[in-house]
Amino acid sequence: MKEILELLEADARLTPGQIAAILGKKEEDVAEIVKDLERKKIISGYFTLINWDKLGAEKVSALIEVKISPQRDVGFDAVAERIYRFPEVRSVKLVSGACDLVVMVEGRTMKEVAHFVSFKLASMEYVLSTATHFVLKTYKHHGTIVDDGEDDRRQVIVP
Amino acid sequence: MTFKTNWAEMVNPAVRDIPPSGIRRFFDLVTEVKDIISLGVGEPDFVTPWHIREACVYSLEKGYTMYTSNHGLLELREEISQDLSQTYQVSYDPRGEILITVGVSEGLDLAMRVLLCPGDEVLVPEPSYVSYAPLTVLAGGKPVYLKTSAENGFQLTADMVEKALTPRTKVILLGYPNNPTGATIDRKHLLNIAELATAHNLIVISDEIYDKLTYVGEHTCVSSLPGMRERTILLNGFSKSYAMTGWRVGYAAGNSDFIAAMTKIHQYSMLCAPITAQVAALEALRHGQSEMRKMIAQYGRRRRLVVDTIREIGLPCFEPRGAFYAFPDIRCTGLTSDEFALELLKEEKVLVVPGNAFGEQGEGFVRCAYAASVRDLMEAFKRIGNFVRRRTGRGKVLTFSFGKKEHKDDVIRKTV
Ligand SMILES: Cc1ncc(COP(=O)(O)O)c(C=O)c1O
Numbered sequence: 001m002k003e004i005l006e007l008l009e010a011d012a013r014l015t016p017g018q019i020a021a022i023l024g025k026k027e028e029d030v031a032e033i034v035k036d037l038e039r040k041k042i043i044s045g046y047f048t049l050i051n052w053d054k055l056g057a058e059k060v061s062a063l064i065e066v067k068i069s070p071q072r073d074v075g076f077d078a079v080a081e082r083i084y085r086f087p088e089v090r091s092v093k094l095v096s097g098a099c100d101l102v103v104m105v106e107g108r109t110m111k112e113v114a115h116f117v118s119f120k121l122a123s124m125e126y127v128l129s130t131a132t133h134f135v136l137k138t139y140k141h142h143g144t145i146v147d148d149g150e151d152d153r154r155q156v157i158v159p
Numbered sequence: 160m161t162f163k164t165n166w167a168e169m170v171n172p173a174v175r176d177i178p179p180s181g182i183r184r185f186f187d188l189v190t191e192v193k194d195i196i197s198l199g200v201g202e203p204d205f206v207t208p209w210h211i212r213e214a215c216v217y218s219l220e221k222g223y224t225m226y227t228s229n230h231g232l233l234e235l236r237e238e239i240s241q242d243l244s245q246t247y248q249v250s251y252d253p254r255g256e257i258l259i260t261v262g263v264s265e266g267l268d269l270a271m272r273v274l275l276c277p278g279d280e281v282l283v284p285e286p287s288y289v290s291y292a293p294l295t296v297l298a299g300g301k302p303v304y305l306k307t308s309a310e311n312g313f314q315l316t317a318d319m320v321e322k323a324l325t326p327r328t329k330v331i332l333l334g335y336p337n338n339p340t341g342a343t344i345d346r347k348h349l350l351n352i353a354e355l356a357t358a359h360n361l362i363v364i365s366d367e368i369y370d371k372l373t374y375v376g377e378h379t380c381v382s383s384l385p386g387m388r389e390r391t392i393l394l395n396g397f398s399k400s401y402a403m404t405g406w407r408v409g410y411a412a413g414n415s416d417f418i419a420a421m422t423k424i425h426q427y428s429m430l431c432a433p434i435t436a437q438v439a440a441l442e443a444l445r446h447g448q449s450e451m452r453k454m455i456a457q458y459g460r461r462r463r464l465v466v467d468t469i470r471e472i473g474l475p476c477f478e479p480r481g482a483f484y485a486f487p488d489i490r491c492t493g494l495t496s497d498e499f500a501l502e503l504l505k506e507e508k509v510l511v512v513p514g515n516a517f518g519e520q521g522e523g524f525v526r527c528a529y530a531a532s533v534r535d536l537m538e539a540f541k542r543i544g545n546f547v548r549r550r551t552g553r554g555k556v557l558t559f560s561f562g563k564k565e566h567k568d569d570v571i572r573k574t575v
Pocket of ligand 1: 159201261262263264265288334337338366368395396397398404407408409
């Protein structure tokens, strides 16, 4: 099962048949295991890594450090939930250190993101402060180097 | 009036008479065909793990750009000694029994040159790595081939060795896991061969460059067998296990008198292995185990995929147990190895290496390296499937629902 997950994590487009061949298992068995992992949300989604910059797409993202005061019984979770429900929020993480939440926000323009931060995020109850860092360049995400600098440079035939 | 030097005449006949590498011929062809998928690459498709490259960059920043001792960096020899004793419980003194070489290639050349007198015979299993026979010849020796075949899983047995013995036999050259077949050698056969070597006072040169890439069973280090440390020259390196082919670093381990003799040639012809490569090798041994295991796990997965797929196509294929090669039998197509490789390249743009490049015994086979991405492998074998189907007029259409073993026997019967 771990092997199946590792394979899918590296390449979500592998079919059960291909995975079965790689692992020497039966296709039906692999399909069943994958379905089960999906049901249990251990596999929580399949995505495509897109380098929008290369397309010249208008897209701005920002990493926002958020300080909040924890609430009785629910700690940080209730505030985090209010934040992550916004579709412009791409990820939310609770962290140790100077701030509490690290929130990734995406928008079409800087103005749009700034507007979201000041009108939605900073003004939210229990949010004490925010610090916004606009992303200038992404070098690596999801374990993948964005710039494809390491092509196959081997000679085509080697003894 | 100018005299033109006839350079062809100047070439030492011993060099002139060595046939050009069977692989080289393909190289020229390949440059003319675009967008090929190559299964002809006998080196890892991984780039050297970053921590190793980074250690090398750091050494350059710190100014490590000088010669090392002829023997190589002592720390590296110590680390190799420790690695060998931990992995195979065989101990070598880093101060006299280990020489850092420019790859296994140099180690092999040195060992041959130190060992062989004109006419001495070297037992070379076939098929095997392309440089074994030429290096024997260049050192004045005579290769005597031990013909292994697919029918017995490319196993080398003591029987075959015994039959080839003459009063001039001096060396047995072992290279397991094997390039190009992927065969490993069973411990019981090794023990029998070791017994013969002792009885007839033979030296064993053991090229164990693929030792870490063993997927079925465990690799046996030849010098770890009873009595064999005394008559074995162990060659190994970093090219395959740590994806470090271009660095050119390896080592020889053996008897101190013999290593001293090898060092004598090495100090004049090579001086030392490049220090940057030695520093990188040191990093590989110290911290490279987990990255190495990851790469090997990947080869292991591809091995299963490739063998299943080849058999599904209808080509009989011996199950490789090590290295990263599959060596399918293509005789059912009615083509020779050369024709198969050439026509496959032209029609389907997939490159494989004709088996006869690895000796006569390789005729009727082709070598497919699975040091390639799963995606490339899948596409390549789809094309090979199409090609084989056209040539045999039979066989199964690969729909790429592969991994269904039920069809296998059926297909082989139909196409052979
Ligand atoms: C069996 C075998 N021995 C030796 C070598 C050469 O190794 P190195 O890079 O250490 O010179 C190769 C490379 O393909 C090989 O396959």
